[in-house]
Amino acid sequence: MSDINSGGNYEECRNTADWLLNHTQVRPTVGIVCGSGLGGLAGMLKDPQVFKYSDIPNFPRSTVHGHAGQLVFGTLKGKPCVCMQGRFHLYEGYPIQKITLPMRVFKLMGVETVILTNAAGGLNQDFKVGDIMIIKDHVNMPGFAGNNPLAGPNDDRFGVRFPCMSDAYDRELQQLAHEVATELGYSDFLREGVYCVLGGPSFETIAECRMLHRLGGDAVGMSTVHEVIVARHAGMRCFAMSLITNRSVMDYDSQERANHEEVLETSGQRSKQMEKLVTTMLDRLDNNKNNSF
């Protein structure tokens, strides 16, 4: 288990949030995290102000191809936003508290809602490459082994010791996503399901894919869940989507092999629709009384 010096403690997050607030006029209420190859969303922000992760105090660096490594402030459909163009993953070698530090920084800057995207393998055999899955729940495999971003002393200024996770993914935002996707004509490739997180960086074996599928997983990846746990602990509401970039290999006769190049290629092909879905959702939030941003 990591100690409080691993990153993500209150003072460190406060310093980072204050530094950012001193360098931008934007007061974000929406935080966005872009998955592998899905950073195009950051390019949609109006009047963007861009900070390289390497220039932000206490921020880790992005090391993965397809994650630009910059924080972009601006407005999207009139909503003040902060967007991570690239995220951090356990396999990059950072302590789990460090990879989730941006969620606490979001909170301290005033963010209320977090929208996350990721690229994932499809465990559900009905899913096709290019499908977009609304995440309705997760299975935290590293968490089963005690690797949870909230392990260590709890700081009540962020949240309670034992946060509930049965409402991790906001149901109203899921409903809104379904409505918007139907209107946009995306129903044919819109799915919903359970996202399983693993530590990576090796992709899953055939036996692991079969097991995760039997356990109720519809998609598998190496991100998002740690961020959602920390965001929910701090009381922000979360909406997350997976782009199915490859089908998980379940059959010993299959010639398919998961690889990051295929992941980036597929995310590039579907990124425009994901961007449209997110921006239209943001546009709608004001028109729906239940969705106060």
Ligand SMILES: O=P(O)(O)O[C@H]1O[C@H](CO)[C@@H](O)[C@H]1O
């Ligand atoms: O989850 P995101 O950041 O989209 O990245 C996904 O893509 C990479 C594998 O190709 C892994 O990092 C996996 O988690």
